Amino acid sequence: MSTRNLQFLFDPASVAIIGASERPHSVGATVLANMLAGGYKGEIYAVNPKHRELAGRPVYADVGALPKTPDLAVICTPPHTVPGLIAELGARGTRAAIVLTAGLSALRDSHGVSLRQRMLDAARPTLLRILGPNCVGLLVPGIGLNASFAHAGALPGKLAFVSQSGALVTGVLDWANSRGIGFSRFVSLGDSADVDFGDLLDYLASDGATRAIMLYIEDIRDARKFMSAARAAARSKPVLVIKAGRAAEGARAAASHTGALAGSDDVYDAAIRRAGMLRVYSTEDLFGAVETLARSRPLVGERLCILTNGGGPGVMATDALIASGGRLASLSDATMQALDKVLPANWSHGNPVDIIGDAPAGRYRQAAEILLAAPEVDGLLFIHAPTAIVPSAEIAQAVAPLLAGAGRNVLGCWLGGDSLAAARQVFSSQGIPTYDTPEEAVRGFMQIVQYRRNQNLLMQVPASTPEDFGPDRAAAQALVNAALADGRSMLTEPESHRLLAAYGIPVVATHTAISAEDAAAAAAAIGFPVALKILSPQISHKSDVGGVVLDLEDAPAVLAAATAMHRRLRALLPDAVLTGFTVQAMARRPQAHELIVGVATDPVFGPVLLFGKGGVAVEVTADHAMELPPLNMPLAKAMMARTRVYRLLRGYRNEGPADVDAIGRTLVQLSHLVTDIAEIVELDINPLLADGNGVLALDARVKLAPRTVGESRNRLAIRPYPKELEETVDWEGEQLLLRPIRPEDGEEHLRFFNALDPEDVRFRIFSRMRELQPSQVARLTQIDYDREMAFIASRRKPDGAFETLGVVRAIADPDNIKAEFAIIVRSDMKGHGLGVMLMKKIIDYCRSRGTREIVGEALINNRPLLEMVRHLGFEVHPAVGEGTAVLRLPLQQPQQEHAP
Known part of the structure; x- marks a missing residue:
C-alpha cells in the first residue's frame, strides 16, 4: 500500500490512546505518560470505559464518544478487541493506528480466521494504516510525539531508525541518548502486518526531516516491494542496515553445491549491496557510518595514503586497510621528490608517510599539501600521536582548513585520550570525520568505499533480453517441459549440457x-x-x-x-x-582454474546466482560470492571480484590470466537462463574450467519444479530493464527509438532539460526552474520499472550518439488504480506529433498493466496540451480556483463485485 495515509502516522493533529490506564507499569499507563511528557502540542484523548479521568484529563468510554475524530489511534487493549476497534476507527475517519497488542496471529475466531487477518480486513475498506501489532510504537521527537511504551524519549535529530526488534529499540534509545544523538523518526515495526520496511523506506526517502535512514532487519517478506523501496531511498540519502542472524544455519538438503552454499545471510548481503545500501555489524558502526557518509566527498578512487608522525600507528592502519580489502596508494617518483624537499632525511620514504615524531604544524601542512595534490592519492588518513614538542591543538588548527577544503576524502585520527579532545573538536567542527584509533579510521574509509561501490551497483539496470547473444529459449523450455512431463525433477547430465548450450555456454x-x-x-x-x-x-x-x-x-x-x-x-x-x-x-587444459557457477532459489528473494572456486570441496573452501539477477557484465565482474580466486584468475608469477570476460559472459548467460526459465530452482556448473582460452563447462546438474504461468518475471526481486518495450518508429523521414529511460541517460537528460524553453518548463512543473540538481536528474532517470515508467523518444545524431527529443512518464498508485502522467517535448520539436506518439505509448503501457485510469494536471493556458489530450479521449475539468485543469482518461471498467 506504500505511503498512503502515513502522514497521519508521523504528523497527526490528534492522538487517541485506547486502553489508557493508571495501573503502574502497564502499557496503557506508560503510553499515556509518554504522550503527556513528550511535549506533543496536538489533542490527546484517553479512551477506557473503566475511568472517567486520568492524569487530570477526561477519559472517554469508547471511540464513538470522542469529541473529534483522531488522526492517529494507539491501541493497548486485549487481542480480541483489536479488529472491532480498527473497524470502528476506520468508520469514524481515523486513518492510522499503532497496535501495541501482541498475540493476534496465534488467536483465531470461531471460523478459524486469525485476529491478525480480521484486523487487516477491518482496515481495508477505509485504507486505515496499521503499525504493528506487537510493536513498541513510534517517536517523532521534532513534534514531541512519543506514541510508545519505551522507557525513554528520543532527542530530535535528522536520523530515522526503523527496527523489527522491540528490545533493540529500547537499547538504541539508551545508547543514542547517552551520546546526544537525535532522531527524526524512531519506529518499532513489530509484526509488520500492514506498514512494513518498504512503506517506511518510501515515506522516509522523500521526508525532508530525515538525512539518513537506519534499519534493523530480522527478515523480509515481500522482496520485490522491499528492493524497489530500498533502491529508491538509497538514491536520495544514505541507508544503513544491521541484519540479524549472521550465523550460518548449516548446510541444508540440496541437489546442488549451489543450493547448499546459498545461506540466507549471503543472500541478504547480496540484496543489501545491490540496493545501494551499506551493511554494518554493530550499533556503534551504524551511527559512526552515518556521520562518516554524511561528511564524505565523492569518491574518485580507493587508493588511501596514510600521513602519520609515528611508524607504529601507520603500520596499524596499513594492516587494517589490507585486511579489509583496501588499497594502499603507491607514491609516484614526483610525489616522493616533492616530499624529500620538505621532510627530514629519515622520513619513511613510502606510504605510510611517517614525518617523524617531532613534526611541527608546518611539516604536517606541507606534507598534506603534496599528498592532496598527488594524482595517485584518492584519500588521505591523517594520524597524530601526541608528543611534548608541539601541542596537538596547534597542529589541528594549522591543518584543519587545508584538509576540510580538499577535493577528496580526508579522515582524521587523534590517537590518545582526553588530552586530544581539543584537537578532535577542531577537526569535527571543520566537517572532517574524526576517530580515536587507526583501525576505526580505516573502517570509516572502507565504509565510504563500500557505500560508493554499492551505489555504483545501484546504477546498473540489466536488460530483460540479452543484447549480445541470442539464446534458444524455445529449445531450453521444451527440454525442461519434457523432463517435468516425465515426472522428473532433475535433468540428466546430457540434458543439462543441452540446456546450457541453448544459452551459449560452452560445454564439453x-x-x-x-x-x-x-x-x-x-x-x-x-x-x-x-x-x-x-x-x-x-x-x-x-x-x-x-x-x-x-x-x-x-x-x-x-x-x-x-x-x-x-x-x-x-x-x-x-x-x-x-x-x-x-x-x-x-578436456586437456592443464592451466585451467576449476570454478563453480550456479543458481539457487531463496525463499524470500527468489533466484540468486553464485560464483566461486570449484571442485568437490566447494562447501569447505567457502570461497564464493552471490548476486541477485538480472546481471550485466559490470555486475558480473563486481561479483567475481569479491572472491579470493579472482586474484588467481588475473594471473600470478608465471601463470597467465584467465579470460575474465568469458567467465563474466557465462554469469550473464546464466542470469538470462534463470530469468527466462522459471522452472529452474537449482543449477550447478562444477567445474567450469577457465583459462586464457575461455571457459568450458565439464559437469552440470539442474533441478526443476513446476511453475505457474507468468511466474518467470514476478519471482525476481529486481525487475530487469524492460528491453521488450523498445520500439523503432518512422517519424518525418527518419527513425526514432521509443524506449524506457535508463540511469545512463542522466547526462543526456540534463542536456534535454537545458534545451527547453523556460515557458515550457513552467507549463510542465507549474513554476520556473533554471537547472536540474543531480538528485533530481537521478530521480528522473533511475526509476523502478515495477512502480513507474518513463518513455523517451530519441534519435541518432551524425556522430552516432542519441539525443532525447521528448519524455512521458506515469507513476501508478500502490493499488494500480490511477497513474499520474506528465509529458514534455523539446521546445524546438513541438508541433511534429511527438507528444501524441509518446502519449499513445504510455497509454498502451498503462492499459496493459491493468491500470484503471490515467490522470494529470495542466495549467489552463497550456492550450496545446489540453487540445492533444482531448484528441486522445481525456476528460478535461477545470480545478476550482487553482488556474489548472484536471485531466482524466478511463482505461479499464471497474470490476464488478459479486456476492459469494
Whole structure:
C-alpha cells in the first residue's frame, strides 16, 4: 500500500490512546505518560470505559464518544478487541493506528480466521494504516510525539531508525541518548502486518526531516516491494542496515553445491549491496557510518595514503586497510621528490608517510599539501600521536582548513585520550570525520568505499533480453517441459549440457550410452582418452559413489570402469536405477582454474546466482560470492571480484590470466537462463574450467519444479530493464527509438532539460526552474520499472550518439488504480506529433498493466496540451480556483463485485 495515509502516522493533529490506564507499569499507563511528557502540542484523548479521568484529563468510554475524530489511534487493549476497534476507527475517519497488542496471529475466531487477518480486513475498506501489532510504537521527537511504551524519549535529530526488534529499540534509545544523538523518526515495526520496511523506506526517502535512514532487519517478506523501496531511498540519502542472524544455519538438503552454499545471510548481503545500501555489524558502526557518509566527498578512487608522525600507528592502519580489502596508494617518483624537499632525511620514504615524531604544524601542512595534490592519492588518513614538542591543538588548527577544503576524502585520527579532545573538536567542527584509533579510521574509509561501490551497483539496470547473444529459449523450455512431463525433477547430465548450450555456454561434448559395451564403443568413436560418468536419477553427486573415472586410455579400460561402477552402485545404493553412462572426451587444459557457477532459489528473494572456486570441496573452501539477477557484465565482474580466486584468475608469477570476460559472459548467460526459465530452482556448473582460452563447462546438474504461468518475471526481486518495450518508429523521414529511460541517460537528460524553453518548463512543473540538481536528474532517470515508467523518444545524431527529443512518464498508485502522467517535448520539436506518439505509448503501457485510469494536471493556458489530450479521449475539468485543469482518461471498467 506504500505511503498512503502515513502522514497521519508521523504528523497527526490528534492522538487517541485506547486502553489508557493508571495501573503502574502497564502499557496503557506508560503510553499515556509518554504522550503527556513528550511535549506533543496536538489533542490527546484517553479512551477506557473503566475511568472517567486520568492524569487530570477526561477519559472517554469508547471511540464513538470522542469529541473529534483522531488522526492517529494507539491501541493497548486485549487481542480480541483489536479488529472491532480498527473497524470502528476506520468508520469514524481515523486513518492510522499503532497496535501495541501482541498475540493476534496465534488467536483465531470461531471460523478459524486469525485476529491478525480480521484486523487487516477491518482496515481495508477505509485504507486505515496499521503499525504493528506487537510493536513498541513510534517517536517523532521534532513534534514531541512519543506514541510508545519505551522507557525513554528520543532527542530530535535528522536520523530515522526503523527496527523489527522491540528490545533493540529500547537499547538504541539508551545508547543514542547517552551520546546526544537525535532522531527524526524512531519506529518499532513489530509484526509488520500492514506498514512494513518498504512503506517506511518510501515515506522516509522523500521526508525532508530525515538525512539518513537506519534499519534493523530480522527478515523480509515481500522482496520485490522491499528492493524497489530500498533502491529508491538509497538514491536520495544514505541507508544503513544491521541484519540479524549472521550465523550460518548449516548446510541444508540440496541437489546442488549451489543450493547448499546459498545461506540466507549471503543472500541478504547480496540484496543489501545491490540496493545501494551499506551493511554494518554493530550499533556503534551504524551511527559512526552515518556521520562518516554524511561528511564524505565523492569518491574518485580507493587508493588511501596514510600521513602519520609515528611508524607504529601507520603500520596499524596499513594492516587494517589490507585486511579489509583496501588499497594502499603507491607514491609516484614526483610525489616522493616533492616530499624529500620538505621532510627530514629519515622520513619513511613510502606510504605510510611517517614525518617523524617531532613534526611541527608546518611539516604536517606541507606534507598534506603534496599528498592532496598527488594524482595517485584518492584519500588521505591523517594520524597524530601526541608528543611534548608541539601541542596537538596547534597542529589541528594549522591543518584543519587545508584538509576540510580538499577535493577528496580526508579522515582524521587523534590517537590518545582526553588530552586530544581539543584537537578532535577542531577537526569535527571543520566537517572532517574524526576517530580515536587507526583501525576505526580505516573502517570509516572502507565504509565510504563500500557505500560508493554499492551505489555504483545501484546504477546498473540489466536488460530483460540479452543484447549480445541470442539464446534458444524455445529449445531450453521444451527440454525442461519434457523432463517435468516425465515426472522428473532433475535433468540428466546430457540434458543439462543441452540446456546450457541453448544459452551459449560452452560445454564439453557428451555422448550417452545405455550399457558398458555401448560406452566402450562411444569412447572409441570419440577418441581416447575419455571420461566416464554414471547416469542415475537418484545420484546427484556422482563422485560420492565412485561414479566418475577420468583418463581412460582404451576400450577395455572403459568397459572395466563401467562394469565396476555398476557393481558399486548395486552395493552402495541398491534401490538406485542405472539408466546408462556418459562418455566425454578429456578436456586437456592443464592451466585451467576449476570454478563453480550456479543458481539457487531463496525463499524470500527468489533466484540468486553464485560464483566461486570449484571442485568437490566447494562447501569447505567457502570461497564464493552471490548476486541477485538480472546481471550485466559490470555486475558480473563486481561479483567475481569479491572472491579470493579472482586474484588467481588475473594471473600470478608465471601463470597467465584467465579470460575474465568469458567467465563474466557465462554469469550473464546464466542470469538470462534463470530469468527466462522459471522452472529452474537449482543449477550447478562444477567445474567450469577457465583459462586464457575461455571457459568450458565439464559437469552440470539442474533441478526443476513446476511453475505457474507468468511466474518467470514476478519471482525476481529486481525487475530487469524492460528491453521488450523498445520500439523503432518512422517519424518525418527518419527513425526514432521509443524506449524506457535508463540511469545512463542522466547526462543526456540534463542536456534535454537545458534545451527547453523556460515557458515550457513552467507549463510542465507549474513554476520556473533554471537547472536540474543531480538528485533530481537521478530521480528522473533511475526509476523502478515495477512502480513507474518513463518513455523517451530519441534519435541518432551524425556522430552516432542519441539525443532525447521528448519524455512521458506515469507513476501508478500502490493499488494500480490511477497513474499520474506528465509529458514534455523539446521546445524546438513541438508541433511534429511527438507528444501524441509518446502519449499513445504510455497509454498502451498503462492499459496493459491493468491500470484503471490515467490522470494529470495542466495549467489552463497550456492550450496545446489540453487540445492533444482531448484528441486522445481525456476528460478535461477545470480545478476550482487553482488556474489548472484536471485531466482524466478511463482505461479499464471497474470490476464488478459479486456476492459469494
